[in-house]
Every structure is written in structure tokens, then in C-alpha cells.
Amino acid sequence: MRKFNDSLPLRLLKAREAAMAFFRPLLQEIPLTEQQWRVIRALNEFEELESKQLAELCCILSPSLTGIINRLEQQGYIKRRKSSEDQRRILISLTEKAKDMFARMSPLLEERYQEMTERFSSRDMKKLEELLNKLCDVKP
Amino acid sequence: MRKFNDSLPLRLLKAREAAMAFFRPLLQEIPLTEQQWRVIRALNEFEELESKQLAELCCILSPSLTGIINRLEQQGYIKRRKSSEDQRRILISLTEKAKDMFARMSPLLEERYQEMTERFSSRDMKKLEELLNKLCDVKP
DNA sequence: TTCATTTTATTAATATGTTAATGAATGTCT
DNA sequence: AGACATTCATTAACATATTAATAAAATGAA
Numbered sequence: 001m002r003k004f005n006d007s008l009p010l011r012l013l014k015a016r017e018a019a020m021a022f023f024r025p026l027l028q029e030i031p032l033t034e035q036q037w038r039v040i041r042a043l044n045e046f047e048e049l050e051s052k053q054l055a056e057l058c059c060i061l062s063p064s065l066t067g068i069i070n071r072l073e074q075q076g077y078i079k080r081r082k083s084s085e086d087q088r089r090i091l092i093s094l095t096e097k098a099k100d101m102f103a104r105m106s107p108l109l110e111e112r113y114q115e116m117t118e119r120f121s122s123r124d125m126k127k128l129e130e131l132l133n134k135l136c137d138v139k140p
Numbered sequence: 141m142r143k144f145n146d147s148l149p150l151r152l153l154k155a156r157e158a159a160m161a162f163f164r165p166l167l168q169e170i171p172l173t174e175q176q177w178r179v180i181r182a183l184n185e186f187e188e189l190e191s192k193q194l195a196e197l198c199c200i201l202s203p204s205l206t207g208i209i210n211r212l213e214q215q216g217y218i219k220r221r222k223s224s225e226d227q228r229r230i231l232i233s234l235t236e237k238a239k240d241m242f243a244r245m246s247p248l249l250e251e252r253y254q255e256m257t258e259r260f261s262s263r264d265m266k267k268l269e270e271l272l273n274k275l276c277d278v279k280p
Numbered sequence: 281t282t283c284a285t286t287t288t289a290t291t292a293a294t295a296t297g298t299t300a301a302t303g304a305a306t307g308t309c310t
Numbered sequence: 311a312g313a314c315a316t317t318c319a320t321t322a323a324c325a326t327a328t329t330a331a332t333a334a335a336a337t338g339a340a
Contacts (some may be wrong), residue, residue, distance in 0.1 A: 002242055002250070002253065003185065004181055004182050004185045004197065005187075006269075007181075008159050008253075008256075008265070008268075008269065009155050009156055009159050009160055009163070009174075010178070010198075010199065011166075011269060012156040012270040012272065013156060014150055014276045015152055015272040015274070015275040015276055016149055016152040016153060016156070016277070017199065018275055018276045018277075018278055019148050019152065019275065020149055021279065021280050021306095022280045023149070025276075025280075028329095033155075033295065033296080033328090035295080038150070041144055041147075042144050045143065045144045046144075050161065050318090051318080051319065052317095052318070052319085054213065055151055057144065057145075057178075059150065059153050059154055059157065060296085060297085061150070061296090061297065061298065061299095062318080063296095063297080063298075063299085063319090063320075063321080063322095064295090064296050064297055064298085064322080065319095066319070066320060066321085067295070067296070068295085068296075071295080084187065086305075086306070086317095086318085087304080087305055087306085088304070088305050088306070088317070088318045088319065089255075089305095089318070089319085090318090090319070092151075101314065113142065113148075114280070115280070116148075116278065116280075117211040117280075119278045120275060120278045124271055124274065125148070127267070127271060128268070128271040128272075128275065129146075129148065129151060131233065131264055131268040131271065132151040132152065132154070132155040132268075133265060134260065134264065135158055135159065135260060136151075136154045136155050136158045136237065137258050138158055138256065138259045138260045139158070139159075139161065139290065140161050140162045140252070140255070140256075140260075166340095168299095173298090173325065173326080175326065176325095176327080190287080190288090191289065191314090192287095192288070192289085195326060200326085201326095201327065201328070201329095202289065202290080203289090203290075203291080203292095203327080203328075203329085204325090204326050204328085205289095206289070206291085207326070208325085208326075211325080224334070226287095226288085226335075227286045227334080227335055227336085228287070228289065228290090228334070228335050228336070229288070229289085229335095230289070230291060267300080277316075
């Protein structure tokens, strides 16, 4: 069998840890978890989203998202309203507080992203992204 | 700022999910979690490991590993003993039951790995692994 | 040797991941 | 309209992730 360290899932996990190491310190200062930031980032781009869309975009399962949304609401970062057509659906959007925080944080995080890209090599980063996208399309 | 879906950490997360989709169904039949299998796989290769080494190898933090080890012991898959030189250290190894199970499962998982590699392209897989390894070495 | 420091595993507290089950709202079909 | 299935969000139950704190053992310097 393949050696333990040659496992692709393990490599993907380690690579992700290495990448997140650039951003975690900044998020911890606020403080926000990685998942909370992912949700806020998605909402900043798409304005208002249904819970289900948000879960799909952020790669977070619905039950986890329920908790994350609750905590973000407690912290005053998001607001929710019910859809008028379909009473099951919840529509979620950022508060002003969240938008301000995002505007303050995103340049700092972008800076780190550049730093990571440079240290890794801009060309390799592009190639890596291509391959990851391709891998996402491979299904059993 | 970069579009939401262009984030490298998110891509790594999605790619990992795509890869794990090949293996999850098999593990669920036993049943074993992904982390439990990672621990068993490491122990199969290294015979006996200290808790700390195991955590390092499997990319699992010590507090999580404590629970995983406890549950695996409950299920009869691992045994633990104290180091004679250093009374703090715990040495962990597989039981016969675990070795048998591993011998039965690993060919099936290896089959899936081949299937994944073929669908993805063997050359691209190699390139991807290279890039992931390189990314792991990039530090803030 | 003694005291302070460091290392190791664990516990505590909280957040998230994962699958199954639930309840409410909607859709479908007759 | 009424019975049935489907969809969506949530809850439940358990496993893992994460940071801080702790207790015990080992180490190192005075």
C-alpha cells in the first residue's frame, strides 16, 4: 500500500493548514473563526443569500451553519429575515457592523494572500489552482 | 478583493472533499471515521508510536487525539502502554483485530485510489502532489 | 539536591463536522 | 380539497477542532 505520507487527502489537509497559517493570526485578533469569516466573505459578495445557498458556497453542512449563523447574529454581524414567497427559507445578510469590519480586514488579509503567493511562486499557484479545480470535478 | 470562489483555502477544502468521496463509503461500512482510519493507517506503518508522534503524523491536535484513542481502544482496535523510560509518554499500537481489519480494507481502498488517479490523470496527480508538498513548506 | 522551567498528556469549554430524525411549509397528484 | 411525497431549517447525538488551563513527570541550572 501507498506510504502513509503519500496519501492525497493528507497532503491536501497539510497544504490547507500551511495556507491558513497566513490568515489565522489576523482572524484571531477580531476574533472570528475560519468558518465565520468564510460566511461573512460570501455574504459580502452576494449581498443576501438563502441558508442553503450559503451552505453550498461555503462548504458547510446545514446543521453546522445553523450554529454559525446563530453565533454571528449574537455578535451583531448578520441579520435574518424570512422569505415572503416561501416561509421555509431564511434570507441572510450582513449588518453595517459586519460591512465595516470586512472593509477593515480584507486589505490586511489580501496582503497576506499576496505574501503567500510570492513565497510560493505566482506561476505554481496558478497551476495548483487549476489542478485543484480539476480534482473537484472528479467524482466516484 | 479576490472573488469568494478563488480563495485557495476554499479550493483545498473542496478538493479534499472530492477526494474523500472515493473513500468515505468504504470506511462507513466498518464503521470508521476518517480520523480513526488515519490513526490506524499510521500505526500500521510505524508499529508503535508515542501519542505526540501520532498527532504530528496524522495532523490531529493532542486534545482531539486523546478522544480518538479512547474510542479506538473501546472498539478494541488499539492498545496502549506507558513508556518505561519516560512515565509521561504513552505508546500506542494496533491489536490483532485492527491488523486483520486493515488487511481486509486496504486493498479495497487502494482500488479506489487507483480509480481516482485514473479519472484525474496520473500525470496531473503527480504534479499536484509536488505542488502540495511545496505549499506545505511555505511559512508566514 | 532543590527549585524553576519545560514537556507530555489530559481536561475544560466552546465551535464545528457528521448523520439521522423532526417539524413545518410547499409541491404533486388525484 | 385531501392524501402523499418533497424540501428546508432545525434539533439531537455523537465525533472532532481549537485554545486555554491543569497535573504529573522530566530536565536543567543554581
